Amino acid sequence: MTATAPVLVEPASPAPLAPPPPRPRRRRLRRLLGNGLVQAFLLVVGLVWITPVAGLLLSSLRSAQDSASSGWWTALADPGQLSFANYAALLDDAGMTRAFWNTVLISVPTTVLVVALAALAGYAFAWLEFPGRDWLFLLVVALLVVPVQVGLLPVAKLFGQLGLFGTIPGVVLFHVAYGLPFAVFLLRNYFAEMPREMLEAARMDGGGEWRVFVHLVIPVGRPALASLAIFQFLWVWNDMLVALLFADSSSQPLTVELQSQVRQFGSNIDVLAPGAFLSLVVPVVVFLAFQRHFVQGVMAGSVK
Amino acid sequence: MTTVTETARRGAADTRRRAGRRRRAVALAFALPALLLLGALVVYPVLFSVGRSFFDASGTRFVGGGNYVEMFRDPATLRAVRNSTVWVVVAPTLLTALGLILAVLVERIRWAAAFKLLLFLPMAVSFLAAGIIFRLAYEEDPDKGVLNAAVVGVHDLFEDGASYPGARAREGGDVRRTGDGAYETTAAVSPGGTALPLGLVGVRPAEVPPEARPAAAAAAGKPGPGELRGVVYLDFTPGGGGRPGAVDAAERGLPGLAVEAVRDGRAVATATTGADGAFRFDGLEEGGAYTVRLPAENFAEPFGGVSWLGPALVTPAIIGAYLWIWTGFAMVLIGAGLSALPRDALEAARIDGANEWQVFRRITVPLLAPVLTVVFVTLVINVMKVFDLIYIIAPGPVQQDATVLATQMWLVSFGGGNDQGLGSALSVLLLLLVVPAMVFNVRRFRRSQS
Incomplete structure (x- = not known):
C-alpha cells in the first residue's frame, strides 16, 4: 500500500509515520461534516457576490428621499418604498435615451465589422498563400496585448484631421482596429483546424476562394464566429475609456453619459442606479442567453 | 522542335506564374482590410507614441529621455507607478488563490453550476456599472453603505457599552472634566456614608436608552461597610421643575456607563451602571480616599464605520471591487484545468490515506501549475490596464491617491495636464510592461505550431 504513495511523502523523510487510515465510518462522517462546511462557506461567498447587485437594483427602485435617509436594505422590510418611478423618469430623459441608442449604434456595427474583417483575414492567414504571411501573423499575435492607451493620442490627432473625431464612425473604427488582433487570432486558429481534404474538395468543385469562403468556411466556423461576436459586442457595449475620448456629447454612449453624472454621486442615486442597471441588463441577458458561447469567448479573449 | 517545346514550357510556366500571382492577389484582398486598419490605427500609433514620448509638452522640442526621467521624479506619476505595482502584485495573486480555492x-x-454562473456574471457587467455598484456599497455613512452597516453591526456586537457623546457635567458641581475627556469627582470620597449622585447634562432625551429608569430610589440607597455606591443620572427634568445637582423624581439614570474607583492614580475597581444609573464597588478600604471616575470612552463618538474610499484604503477597496468582477473568471478557467486532471492520481492518493489537504498540496497544485501560470499572466495583463474602475470609484479628491499608470496617462494627456509628451511616455511605459506578456504569447503560439 505504501509503495504507491511516494508522491505524498517528503523525499527527505525515509520512513514516513503515516497515521493509520481512519475507519470508513468515521471518514464518511468527517466527509459529510466537511461537505456541510464547504456548502456553508460557498453559500456565504454567493451571498457576498449577490449583495452589491441587489443593492443597486433596490436603490434603483427607491426615491431620492428614501436613498438619502436610509439604506437600501430597509426596503426588504418595507417593500412599499419600491416603485418604477425612477425608470419612468429615465425614459423621459432625452440625454439618457439618446445615449442608450448611441450605445447600440456603436456596439452593433463594431461587432459586425470585426467579425467580417477578421473572418476574411483569418481565412487568408489559415489557408491562402501571400508574401510575408507567417511574419504578419506573428505581428498580429504580438498586437494582442497592446494597451488601448497607446493608441488614444495618435488616433485622436489622426481622426481630428479626418473629421472623424467626436463621431460614432470614429468610435467604431477605433474599436474595430483594437478588436481585430484577438478576432483574427481566434478565427485563424479555428479555421486552421478544418480538414485540408474538405477544402481541397470544395476548391476542385470550381468556384473561387470567395465561394469557398462563403459556402464552406463561414458555416463551418459558426461556433467560433458566435463566440467572437458575443465577446466583441459585450466588450464594446461596456467600454467607457474609448468613448470618453472619441465621442462628443451627441455621440456619447450610456457609459459616458453616466460617468458624467458620477461627479455628483450621493445626490443623484435615483438617476445613477437605474441608469447603471439599464446598462448592465443587456449584457447580462446576452450572457444568460448565450452562456456557453460567452464563457468560451471570454476564456479565449482573456489573452487580450 | 526544341523551340516549340521551349515556348510551350515557358508558356505553361507563365500561366502558372500568372495563376500564382492571381492567387496571391486574392489572398491579399482577403487580408488587406484588416491589415490596413491594424497598420493605421494600431501599429502606426505605437510608433508615433514612442517618437512623441521624446518630445516636450508642445511637441516642438526634442527632450530625449526627459519625459521618462520626469515620470519618476514627479510625485503624481511616481504615485501612479507605485499604485500600479501594488495592483499588479496583489490583485492577480489574490485572484489566482481565490479562484483555485473556489474551483476545488x-x-x-x-x-456547482449555479454557483459558477453567479460568480461569472460580473464578467458581463461594465466596469462603469461595477464602479457605481461599489461606490454605493462603500458609502461611509452606515445608514447608506451596506459594507459599513455590516462593519458597524459586528463592531457593536462586541462593544456594547453605551456612549453619550454630548454629555458633560454642570460647571461648578461635584464633578469636573479632566484633560483626557473623562469626568471625576472633585472631592475625595470614602466607602459608607450615602450614595454618591453624579449628575450629567447635555444628553438629548432621544439619546437616553429606552430601558433607563428613574434614579431617585438608587440615590437613596444606603451603602454597607467597605461599599461605595452611587448613581449616574441625567440632571434634567423634562418639562422643567428640577433642581440642579439633585436627583429629582422624574430624572432618569444613565445605563451602560463604565465607572472606575481610583486610588493614587490607579483604577482599583470598575463597575457598569444599571438601568437606574446605579453602580457599586465592593471591598474598598473603610475610610480610604477614592476618586470616582467616568472614563473618556463613555463620551466618545459612536463608531461610524470605516472610511473605505479615504486616501488610505481607496486602493485596497477598488481592488476588492476588481476581485468581485474577476474571481469567477479565475475559478472557471482553473476549474476547466481541474477537470482535465487524471482522476486516478487523486483517487490513488486518497486510497493511500492522504487527507484532502495533502492531495491538494502535493498533487492538485503541482499538476495545475501550467493553468495557474496562464491565469496569473492573463490577470497581470488585464490589471495593468485597469482604468474605468478607478476613474469611477475613487471620489474626486481621492483620485490622486488611487491613481495608476492608465488613469495617470489619461489625466496627464487629456484631463487638464495637457502634456502629451509625458502622456506618451506613460503609454509607452504601459506598453513596455506588457512586452513580457507579448513574448509569452508569441512563444506559446510558435510552440503550438511546431
Missing part, C-alpha cells in the same frame, strides 16, 4: 471546493457541491 465547488466540485463538492450539487449546485
Whole structure:
C-alpha cells in the first residue's frame, strides 16, 4: 500500500509515520461534516457576490428621499418604498435615451465589422498563400496585448484631421482596429483546424476562394464566429475609456453619459442606479442567453 | 522542335506564374482590410507614441529621455507607478488563490453550476456599472453603505457599552472634566456614608436608552461597610421643575456607563451602571480616599464605520471591487484545468490515506501549475490596464491617491495636464510592461505550431 504513495511523502523523510487510515465510518462522517462546511462557506461567498447587485437594483427602485435617509436594505422590510418611478423618469430623459441608442449604434456595427474583417483575414492567414504571411501573423499575435492607451493620442490627432473625431464612425473604427488582433487570432486558429481534404474538395468543385469562403468556411466556423461576436459586442457595449475620448456629447454612449453624472454621486442615486442597471441588463441577458458561447469567448479573449 | 517545346514550357510556366500571382492577389484582398486598419490605427500609433514620448509638452522640442526621467521624479506619476505595482502584485495573486480555492471546493457541491454562473456574471457587467455598484456599497455613512452597516453591526456586537457623546457635567458641581475627556469627582470620597449622585447634562432625551429608569430610589440607597455606591443620572427634568445637582423624581439614570474607583492614580475597581444609573464597588478600604471616575470612552463618538474610499484604503477597496468582477473568471478557467486532471492520481492518493489537504498540496497544485501560470499572466495583463474602475470609484479628491499608470496617462494627456509628451511616455511605459506578456504569447503560439 505504501509503495504507491511516494508522491505524498517528503523525499527527505525515509520512513514516513503515516497515521493509520481512519475507519470508513468515521471518514464518511468527517466527509459529510466537511461537505456541510464547504456548502456553508460557498453559500456565504454567493451571498457576498449577490449583495452589491441587489443593492443597486433596490436603490434603483427607491426615491431620492428614501436613498438619502436610509439604506437600501430597509426596503426588504418595507417593500412599499419600491416603485418604477425612477425608470419612468429615465425614459423621459432625452440625454439618457439618446445615449442608450448611441450605445447600440456603436456596439452593433463594431461587432459586425470585426467579425467580417477578421473572418476574411483569418481565412487568408489559415489557408491562402501571400508574401510575408507567417511574419504578419506573428505581428498580429504580438498586437494582442497592446494597451488601448497607446493608441488614444495618435488616433485622436489622426481622426481630428479626418473629421472623424467626436463621431460614432470614429468610435467604431477605433474599436474595430483594437478588436481585430484577438478576432483574427481566434478565427485563424479555428479555421486552421478544418480538414485540408474538405477544402481541397470544395476548391476542385470550381468556384473561387470567395465561394469557398462563403459556402464552406463561414458555416463551418459558426461556433467560433458566435463566440467572437458575443465577446466583441459585450466588450464594446461596456467600454467607457474609448468613448470618453472619441465621442462628443451627441455621440456619447450610456457609459459616458453616466460617468458624467458620477461627479455628483450621493445626490443623484435615483438617476445613477437605474441608469447603471439599464446598462448592465443587456449584457447580462446576452450572457444568460448565450452562456456557453460567452464563457468560451471570454476564456479565449482573456489573452487580450 | 526544341523551340516549340521551349515556348510551350515557358508558356505553361507563365500561366502558372500568372495563376500564382492571381492567387496571391486574392489572398491579399482577403487580408488587406484588416491589415490596413491594424497598420493605421494600431501599429502606426505605437510608433508615433514612442517618437512623441521624446518630445516636450508642445511637441516642438526634442527632450530625449526627459519625459521618462520626469515620470519618476514627479510625485503624481511616481504615485501612479507605485499604485500600479501594488495592483499588479496583489490583485492577480489574490485572484489566482481565490479562484483555485473556489474551483476545488465547488466540485463538492450539487449546485456547482449555479454557483459558477453567479460568480461569472460580473464578467458581463461594465466596469462603469461595477464602479457605481461599489461606490454605493462603500458609502461611509452606515445608514447608506451596506459594507459599513455590516462593519458597524459586528463592531457593536462586541462593544456594547453605551456612549453619550454630548454629555458633560454642570460647571461648578461635584464633578469636573479632566484633560483626557473623562469626568471625576472633585472631592475625595470614602466607602459608607450615602450614595454618591453624579449628575450629567447635555444628553438629548432621544439619546437616553429606552430601558433607563428613574434614579431617585438608587440615590437613596444606603451603602454597607467597605461599599461605595452611587448613581449616574441625567440632571434634567423634562418639562422643567428640577433642581440642579439633585436627583429629582422624574430624572432618569444613565445605563451602560463604565465607572472606575481610583486610588493614587490607579483604577482599583470598575463597575457598569444599571438601568437606574446605579453602580457599586465592593471591598474598598473603610475610610480610604477614592476618586470616582467616568472614563473618556463613555463620551466618545459612536463608531461610524470605516472610511473605505479615504486616501488610505481607496486602493485596497477598488481592488476588492476588481476581485468581485474577476474571481469567477479565475475559478472557471482553473476549474476547466481541474477537470482535465487524471482522476486516478487523486483517487490513488486518497486510497493511500492522504487527507484532502495533502492531495491538494502535493498533487492538485503541482499538476495545475501550467493553468495557474496562464491565469496569473492573463490577470497581470488585464490589471495593468485597469482604468474605468478607478476613474469611477475613487471620489474626486481621492483620485490622486488611487491613481495608476492608465488613469495617470489619461489625466496627464487629456484631463487638464495637457502634456502629451509625458502622456506618451506613460503609454509607452504601459506598453513596455506588457512586452513580457507579448513574448509569452508569441512563444506559446510558435510552440503550438511546431
